[in-house]
Amino acid sequence: MGIAEKEIKKFENHNCAENAVFYQAMEEVIYSIAPLLESDEKYIKYAILERLVVPDRIIKFKVTWLDDNNKIQVNTGYRVQFNNALGPYKGGLRFHPTVNEGILKFLGFEQILKNALTGLPIGGAKGGSDFDPKGKSDFEIMKFCSGFMTELHKYIGARMDVPAGDIGVGAREIGYLYGEYKKITSTYEGVMTGKPFFFGGSLMRPEATGYGAVYFTESMLEIEGKEPLTGKICTVSGAGNVALHAIEKLQQIGAIPVSCSDSKGTLHDARGLDLKLLKEIKLKRRGSLQEYVKSHSEAKYIPVDEYPQDGHPVWDIPCYAAFPCATQNELCETDAKNLITNGCVSVTEGANMPSRPEAIELFLSHKICFAPAKAANAGGVAVSEFEMSQNASMSRWSFEKVDTKLKETMQMICKRVALTAKDYGVEGNYVDGANIAGFKKVADAMIAEGI
Ligand code: NDP
Ligand code: 2IT
Numbered sequence: 001m002g003i004a005e006k007e008i009k010k011f012e013n014h015n016c017a018e019n020a021v022f023y024q025a026m027e028e029v030i031y032s033i034a035p036l037l038e039s040d041e042k043y044i045k046y047a048i049l050e051r052l053v054v055p056d057r058i059i060k061f062k063v064t065w066l067d068d069n070n071k072i073q074v075n076t077g078y079r080v081q082f083n084n085a086l087g088p089y090k091g092g093l094r095f096h097p098t099v100n101e102g103i104l105k106f107l108g109f110e111q112i113l114k115n116a117l118t119g120l121p122i123g124g125a126k127g128g129s130d131f132d133p134k135g136k137s138d139f140e141i142m143k144f145c146s147g148f149m150t151e152l153h154k155y156i157g158a159r160m161d162v163p164a165g166d167i168g169v170g171a172r173e174i175g176y177l178y179g180e181y182k183k184i185t186s187t188y189e190g191v192m193t194g195k196p197f198f199f200g201g202s203l204m205r206p207e208a209t210g211y212g213a214v215y216f217t218e219s220m221l222e223i224e225g226k227e228p229l230t231g232k233i234c235t236v237s238g239a240g241n242v243a244l245h246a247i248e249k250l251q252q253i254g255a256i257p258v259s260c261s262d263s264k265g266t267l268h269d270a271r272g273l274d275l276k277l278l279k280e281i282k283l284k285r286r287g288s289l290q291e292y293v294k295s296h297s298e299a300k301y302i303p304v305d306e307y308p309q310d311g312h313p314v315w316d317i318p319c320y321a322a323f324p325c326a327t328q329n330e331l332c333e334t335d336a337k338n339l340i341t342n343g344c345v346s347v348t349e350g351a352n353m354p355s356r357p358e359a360i361e362l363f364l365s366h367k368i369c370f371a372p373a374k375a376a377n378a379g380g381v382a383v384s385e386f387e388m389s390q391n392a393s394m395s396r397w398s399f400e401k402v403d404t405k406l407k408e409t410m411q412m413i414c415k416r417v418a419l420t421a422k423d424y425g426v427e428g429n430y431v432d433g434a435n436i437a438g439f440k441k442v443a444d445a446m447i448a449e450g451i
Contacts, residue, residue, distance in 0.1 A: 004034040007049055014053065018102040021328055025106045025353060026053055028360075029113065032435030035424045046451075048443045055082045055108060056089075058101065061151040063129060065143040067136075077148050079127035079155055079163070082108040085445040087121035088159050090381060092166030092194075094128035095173065104128060106328070107166070110352055111381070113438030114374035117413050120385040125161055127152070133168045134286075145176035153181050158189040158391070164384050165194040167327065170241060171206065175199075190391025193384035202387035204402040205380075210245025210325070211403070212379015212410045213350040214253065216371055217321060219414035224369050224428065226345055227320075230254040235319040237261045237312070238326030239282045239289055242350045242377065246323050247275055259314050261326060264288050266313045269299035310334045318342040325350030333358040340366050349373035364429060375417050375434040382409045 001009075007030050015023045030049065037043050059079045067073050078101060081089045091111040094104070104126045112124030131144050156163060165174055174194045181191055188200075195201035204211070214229070221228055234255050236243050239262040247257045256272045262282070267273075267289045274296060281287045293301045302313050315322065315335035322344055324331050328351065336359035339347065346369035349355060353373055355363070363370040383406055390397055397405075421433030 002034060003037050004031045007037070010050070011053055018100055019105065020102065021106040021353070022102050022109060024357065025109050028357065028431070029109075029435045029439065032432040033439050035426075035432075036436050036440060042447060043443055046443075046447050048446060051446065051451075052083065052112070052439075052442070053109070055080050055105065056084065057081050058105075059152075059155050060101070063131070063144065063147040063151065065140070065147040067140055067143075073144075075129050075131040075144070077127070077129045077151060078104050079152060079161070080104045080108040080125060081155070081161055082124040082126070083112045083442060083446075084123035085442050085449060086116055087123050088157075089125035089161035090115055090122035090164075090384065091125040091127070092164045093169045093173075093177075094126070094166040095131045095133050095168035096128070097130055097132040099128045099130045103328075107352055110374050112442055113435065114378045115381055116438040116441040117375055117416070117434060118378050118382045118385065118409060119412065120382060122162075122381065122385050125163070126166070127163055128166065128169070133173070138172075141173060142176045145173055146180045149177050149180035149184070152177075153184050156181075156191055158191050158388070162190065162384070162388060163192055164381070165241070167240070170194070171196045171201070190388045193387040195387070200387075200391055202383055202390055202402060203397065203399045204406065205383045205387055206241060207245045207248065208383035208402075208406055209242045209377050209380030210247070210350060211249045212382065212406055213242070213246050213323060213325070213348050213371075213376050214249040215379065215407050215410035216376045216414050217323075217346060217348045218253070219411045220348075220369050220371050220418070220430065221346060223414065223418050226369060229321055232256065232320035233258055233318065234321045234323060235259045235314055235317050236323045236325055236350075237266075237314045237330060237354070238324070238351060239267075239278065240326075242380075243323075243325035244275070244279060244282065246325055246350050247273055247278070250323075251275060255321070258319070259317055260289065261312070261314050262289050263304070265290060265301055265303040266307075267292055267299060267301050268313075268317055269296060271298065311338060315339050316342070319344055321346040321348065323348050323350050324354035326354065327351055328353045329356050331355045331359050333362065335359060336362040340368065345369060347371070348376045350377050352377065360431060364431065367428065370430055372431045372434050374438060375413050375430060378413055379406050379410055382406060
């Protein structure tokens with residue numbers, strides 16, 4: 001039995017239905033870092049894995065709120081404060097009916113290593129609720145956010161734990177959450193990031209994750225000696241904050257993004273997407289992608305109930321580069337086979353853990369340039385840290401300054417990941433490179449800080 005299998009065996013008790021995605025994320029990391037564990041016994045001696053896979057604390061609370069019919073509604077809220085070896089707990093909030101402790105543990109665990117890769121002083125956390133923002137009025141969203149913050153405010157602080165957005169939590173929700181925090185505590189401080197610009201948000205935070213994923217891809221393709229994205233067909237999944245800004249940056253650099261998807265269906269516009277219309281539908285109207293084909297009849301819309309039995313139609317579109325930007329485990333083995341057969345050269349994870357392990361294995365064995373989430377989508381949290389920095393100094397950075405720093409950060413992460421992979425004998429494997437580089441940084445801090 002190898003060192004990875006031995007370590008994984010220790011955590012078998014974590015492997016239950018609710019923890020499935022957490023266990024998946026943990027297993028990947030342990031396999032990746034095996035060469036590091038073998039090369040230096042201190043990580044085993046100081047029981048780093050045992051300490052890292054258990055969150056510092058999980059806060060679980062009840063959220064009660066009144067809907068528009070004055071009916072009392074009850075939801076569950078969570079904050080998983082995972083690890084603060086490198087800085088205050090930092091990570092987003094997800095509002096989605098599927099949210100449970102296991103999903104937030106997976107996201108919080110990934111966040112520790114992602115945040116370490118940025119080189120910025122931020123620890124890892126995640127939180128959220130099973131509240132479904134879909135179909136709710138603005139007042140209902142506001143009332144839910146107030147109820148959520150009534151509990152959460154006790155556990156967060158600008159130097160303690162700084163939440164931000166994730167699925168279902170954008171500038172509107174952050175605004176209401178932050179407003180409630182301010183009302184309760186009477187303090188105006190950088191306790192949340194992703195705030196609207198006019199009351200303390202950073203320019204470019206909304207764009208940061210999508211733009212950052214494209215910057216990472218440009219850097220990776222250059223390092224790997226592949227052709228740049230300009231003029232190339234790209235496929236994107238998702239139609240939220242990350243997906244739409246990845247599409248925007250791809251268009252800005254002259255690539256041709258042709259697809260996106262939401263929870264109801266997939267859109268394919270072979271001439272290149274009309275981003276202005278997409279933003280109008282998804283961000284302003286919070287509508288369905290189906291509306292797109294009303295004004296672009298050449299585009300193809302496939303509703304979910306017409307999807308094939310196996311695989312997602314978005315990954316069956318021939319492309320040079322693919323950007324899964326919707327949610328975890330959205331890209332399966334069949335999708336990976338389809339992408340490879342159709343000549344795809346690079347896959348960049350904008351979402352957190354969108355590719356299933358079997359898909360990743362295929363990408364790596366077929367020498368596809370594969371950019372794992374914790375490296376490729378770190379631009380969002382990096383700009384969140386820039387927002388914390390601006391808030392702490394009561395200053396404002398220009399769009400150009402943030403953009404330059406974001407680009408530098410993504411290039412730095414990409415180079416560090418590529419170099420780490422080379423150092424540990426797995427050149428070109430950005431999964432192992434990211435896991436080893438992130439883990440080493442956090443583990444060394446944990447050792448230096450004592451138990
Ligand atoms: P949004 O809520 O803005 O958008 C999510 C998009 O994905 C929507 O188009 C949604 O469809 C679709 N989607 C969500 N769940 C599912 C599902 N189960 N099946 C099919 N489609 C789904 O979220 P973000 O864009 O912010 O987040 C997308 C991903 O990126 C997540 O994995 C998140 O963790 C990750 N991420 C986000 C960052 C950020 O800064 N926001 C930073 C780093 C990573 P619909 O419109 O129908 O709801
Ligand atoms: O997954 C992520 O990195 C995020 N949702 C953003 C976290 C943050 O604190 O900006």
